[in-house]
Every structure is written in C-alpha cells, then in structure tokens.
Amino acid sequence: MRLxxxxxxxxxxxxxxxxxxxxxxxxxxxxxxxxxxxGSLKHTTAVLSNDKGSxxxxxxxxxxxxxxxxxxIGYKEQYIPIVQLKNSAANEIRLLSSDxxxxxxxxxxxxxxxKKLGVINYDKTNCTGFVGLENNWKGVETAIRISNExxxxxxxxxxxxxxxxxxxxxxxxxxLNIYSSNEFYPTKNIxxxxxxxxxxxxxxxVSLDLSSYDIRAYDxxxxxxxxxxxxxxxxxxxxxxxxxxxxxxxxxVFNKWKKxxxxxxxxxxxxxxxxxx
Numbered sequence: 001m002r003l004x005x006x007x008x009x010x011x012x013x014x015x016x017x018x019x020x021x022x023x024x025x026x027x028x029x030x031x032x033x034x035x036x037x038x039g040s041l042k043h044t045t046a047v048l049s050n051d052k053g054s055x056x057x058x059x060x061x062x063x064x065x066x067x068x069x070x071x072x073i074g075y076k077e078q079y080i081p082i083v084q085l086k087n088s089a090a091n092e093i094r095l096l097s098s099d100x101x102x103x104x105x106x107x108x109x110x111x112x113x114x115k116k117l118g119v120i121n122y123d124k125t126n127c128t129g130f131v132g133l134e135n136n137w138k139g140v141e142t143a144i145r146i147s148n149e150x151x152x153x154x155x156x157x158x159x160x161x162x163x164x165x166x167x168x169x170x171x172x173x174x175x176l177n178i179y180s181s182n183e184f185y186p187t188k189n190i191x192x193x194x195x196x197x198x199x200x201x202x203x204x205x206v207s208l209d210l211s212s213y214d215i216r217a218y219d220x221x222x223x224x225x226x227x228x229x230x231x232x233x234x235x236x237x238x239x240x241x242x243x244x245x246x247x248x249x250x251x252x253v254f255n256k257w258k259k260x261x262x263x264x265x266x267x268x269x270x271x272x273x274x275x276x277x
Contacts, residue, residue: 021082022056023091025049025070033095035175035196035228036072037139037253041079046254048139048228062086069254073177073194074098098192111274114157117146118223118268119242122162122205128241128265129234130227131249137232139253141177143186143224144245144264148217154271156215159208159223161267162240163201168232171198176208177224178215185257186222186248191215196228210269222248223267240266 025033032053039046042063049055057068068085070078075095085091130140148154159176166172176195179186195213199206225239241247247264250257 018058018060019062019082019086020056020058021068021085021091023054023085023088023093025053025055025072025093025095027075028094028096033072033075035194036070036075036095038071039069039254040066040082041069042066044252044255046139046252048253070095073189073191112272113275114270114272116268116270117148118144119245119266120268122240122266123242124162124164124240126241126243126266127164127234127238129238130232131251132231132233136230136252137227138230139226139228141224141226141250142265143177143179143222143248143250143257144267145181145248146221146223146269148220150273151218152273154217154273156213156217156269156271157209157211158270159210159267160205160269161225161265162205163199163203163237164240165236165238166202167236168229171200172232172237173198173228175226175228176210177222177226178217179222179224180217181220181222185259186224190217190221223269224248224250225265225267242266 025036027033034049034051034053036049036053037046038049038055038057040059043059045059047055047057064083066082067079068082070093072095074097076098078093078095130137130142132140156178174197178190180188180190191213197208242264243262245264247260247262248257249260
C-alpha cells in the first residue's frame with residue numbers, strides 16, 4: 001500500500017508540474033502578429049504563434065521564477081513572469097514596434113554593381129531538408145554563411161533556392177531570416193520586418209524579391225530559411241543542398257545554433273554595391 005501511494009503521488013506531482021499557457025499576440029494597432037516566437041527562459045521549449053497570432057505553449061515543468069519571452073521581427077522583445085500568465089485561459093500579449101531607424105546612405109545609381117553571393121550552381125541530386133525536432137518542423141531553420149570579403153556596404157535585393165521535390169498538397173510556407181555574424185554563428189536578426197512567403201512550386205527555382213526591404217550588410221552575414229509548416233519530412237519535400245560549406249541549423253526557435261559539415265542549403269542572394277572611385 002505504501003509503494004502504491006508513493007507511485008500515485010509521483011503521478012499527481014508530475015501532472016501538477018505541467019503547465020499550458022495560451023493567448024494571442026497583437027501589436028500596438030490591435031492587429032495579430034503571426035508567427036511570433038514564445039518560449040521559456042529556463043527551458044528550451046518554445047513555439048510560434050499561428051497566422052492569426054494565437055499560441056499555446058506547453059511546459060513539462062512549472063517554475064514560478066521562470067519568465068516567458070515574446071519576440072517578433074520589427075517589435076521590442078517582451079518578458080513576462082510565468083506567474084502572471086499561468087492562471088489566464090487566454091492571455092493577450094501586446095508587442096510594441098521597435099522603431100528602428102535606418103542610417104541614411106547616399107547611393108549614386110550610375111555606380112551600382114550587382115553580383116550573386118552564396119551557392120550559385122544547384123546540385124539537383126543533393127536532396128536536403130529540414131531537421132525536425134520530435135516530429136515538429138515549425139520554427140526549424142537552416143542557414144548558410146554569406147561572405148562579404150570586400151567589407152563594402154551591400155544591399156540584398158533577392159534570394160533564391162531550388163526545390164527538388166514537393167509532394168505536399170498545400171502551399172509551402174517559409175520565413176526568410178538574415179542574421180549578422182560573429183566569428184562562428186548567426187547572431188542578431190538584421191531584418192526590420194518579417195519576410196514570410198508561400199510557394200506552390202513542385203520542382204524548380206524559387207526567387208524572392210527583397211528590394212523593398214532595404215537589407216544592408218557591411219560584414220559577413222547568414223541567410224536562413226525557416227519552416228512555418230507543422231510537418232514537412234524529407235520524404236515529402238527537399239531542396240538542393242551542397243557539401244562544400246558547413247551548414248548551420250537550429251532545431252527550434254530560441255535554441256542554440258549548431259554547425260554541421262555538409263548538407264546545407266544551396267542558397268544564394270543578389271546584392272548591389274558601390275565601387276569607390
């Protein structure tokens with residue numbers, strides 16, 4: 001009887017330790033913020049809101065000293081103690097615009113040059129996909145490093161990759177991220193607003209016009225493709241990869257980046273730059 005009581009107490013304690021936090025992310029105009037990141041500071045568990053800003057974060061452990069981080073590109077990060085969120089059935093989280101100002105750069109259109117950086121030639125036999133975490137691909141990222149050897153100001157104007165296989169019935173949905181670089185890994189996302197796009201291409205090149213986003217870089221940077229679909233295994237979808245350069249992957253939002261040899265995406269970008277006289 002004593003052993004049975006201890007076993008039952010352990011089950012009840014485990015259930016009581018679990019917690020689910022749900023709500024909706026909105027901006028300062030009361031509009032939904034789609035695909036915002038929500039995660040625990042004490043654990044690696046994190047999720048993305050859906051296309052309507054709604055989310056549900058389930059934690060296996062409850063720690064009253066924990067806080068929940070809310071983040072979306074173009075908005076200020078927000079940290080809320082978990083004790084303020086756990087008793088509400090539907091929290092409403094308001095994110096404020098970051099109001100980041102772009103530096104003014106004078107560019108003479110007659111002296112602009114264009115070139116491609118990254119993996120230019122696609123290996124259409126190298127079928128590469130996302131690394132899903134516990135059968136969930138939403139929020140998974142794969143990135144490559146783009147070298148800016150000249151250290152000149154570059155303006156990123158488009159992005160390309162090649163789909164080898166797409167057997168999914170619905171549109172593919174991704175987010176393009178561009179990160180600044182330290183010596184080893186992606187660091188800060190340099191975008192001022194989120195770049196979310198869809199494609200129905202079954203096989204062929206996907207090209208994304210970025211000229212309106214005013215993306216600038218002086219140093220090396222990382223280009224990342226983020227999956228916004230729940231399930232997209234390599235059996236259903238893959239894109240052209242490359243084995244010559246290291247790949248960088250992140251299995252979940254807020255997780256640490258990992259560097260792996262080979263298997264990275266064959267991504268490339270076109271940039272504009274100005275030669276000095």
